[in-house]
Amino acid sequence: MTLKDWFDNKKKKSSLNTDPKIADEDLYKLWTKCYNCNASIPTKDLEKNEMVCPNCNYHFRINAKTRIKQIVDEGTFEEINSNIKPSDPLHFVDSISYSERQKAAQENTGLNDAVITGFAKINNEETALAVMDFEYMGGSMGSVVGEKIALLIEQAIAKRLPVVVFTASGGARMQESVLSLMQMAKTSCAVAKMNEEKLLYITVLTEPTFGGVTASFGTLGDIIIAEQGARIGFAGKRVIEQTIKQKLPAGFQTAEYLMKFGQIDILSHRKDLKDTISKLLKLHKKAGL
């Protein structure tokens, strides 16, 4: 699946959500159809189950705010650098201008860009935390995402805290061209500093994680966790198909597939993430210098 497909899907979804022709919007909200098994699930049950289908275990995509609610101890999250906003350095225009895309994304998500960063406690373990949001321009990484990740790591180093990053991204943000490419270098350099400081860096790859994020801070975790069912890769599925002119194997580029090929440390159900992460934080803290 390429970025275009994601945008298409997103469009479909959002038009479904806001379609005035849906007669009984309340009814629509009460039930959610599982993309995987087609079961209609009471939305309340789905939310209670952390947006995982109780029927087939399909993990619905969740936005950054929902993720933070699920992962951190209530009331402990303190956001930092929320004031950093994107600009349009290349004055990039395709079918619409980059500035317009930003505006639409900001209105849709209530975020300034595709990542939220801050400090929090996870089962009482203190950590720096970054959570990407796929709803903001496909979670793409431009200057703001790069800057906020680098700042978070630097501030974590100053406080001698570990860093946990949840990725969800189609890759680098085309509208910032080479500047977004450079964010891969920038974030990776910051992780290098963490390595040298011997501070723990955990990445959690969630649906979907591709391109520039996979090829930089996303897969640089001392420990890499992938959420069940998440699609993770470097190149998009369609690019690969077009290049090799073959059908791709079943389950290609899923978390389970990567696990089989030794690319990740831990394959996790969404419900187990919080416990797993806090246990890892605790153990490494105890062993720490």
Add this chain to the structure above:
Amino acid sequence: MDKQFTPLEFEIPLYQIRDKIQELKNLSDSSGIDLKDQIETLEQQAKEYSESLYANLKPAQKLQITRHPMRPNFSDYVEFMTEDFIEMHGDRCGTDDRAIMGGVCYIDGRPVMLIGTVKGKNTKENLTCNFGMPQPEGYRKALRLFYHAERFNLPIVTLIDTMGAYPGIKAEETGQGIAIAENLKEMAKLTVPIIAVITGEGCSGGALGLAVANKVYMLEHAYYTVISPEACSSILYRSADKAAEAAEALKITSKDLLELDVIDGEIKEPLGGAHYDPELTASNLKSTIIKALDELSSKSGQELKDERYGKFRHMGIFQN
């Protein structure tokens, strides 16, 4: 630019003037008629025309020069720029990716670790080096050579000309993303000077995986971008034929990147592009590298590392 190639589309008028000159010369030789004045006028015309043509190329036209099948490749630069190159093969984990080559050599008498992506000049060569698209194993070979350079205090020079890291099934299974990411991170830790030159195509993470350097240069007609104009066109413009527009919008030329402060300098190419004179291109490249080596060699390892960190740390434009 005496060499003749099949002209690129925008070079056709220039080649026509040249053909005319040749015709007149032949006529003059065979008939004995003195056509010196006409020939000189035409030659002057050809000179002026070509100078303005190549100085005002659109990004899409530069792309054609950069992708010219006879553009000098890694082996040319080794031949024209280095002495005693000894190739070091393999990732020591089962593979010797031929899309990335590396080894030790001298550049102007200085010991250097030279690593680069490799493109072929014909189908056979290109099948061997996978059209210059490395697998994860190629990046891991490069990483092994980075560590060697670090241990033996060898400055690292990388030459980059790639459409990108290879998008394939096996590449995903063996961690293309991870291999590139590791290189970015580990290059940040090295205490030897690193000089990277985009000699042709500098496409995406596949190029950056060798380019976290103290000094980054581009050849005049090279390009450096997060995504190829063709891919950008099909994703953002929903059509494969808007690549020329995408190439403009993406700001991919050496001039653009100098303005954005992403590169440290542009290296001149011979008129018409590097393929018209690989030796001169290599010589321009060599003097830039020597100058950079001289500048960087006076710095301590910690300084080199700090400066490299600072360089990439400050990249990006946003509102605060």
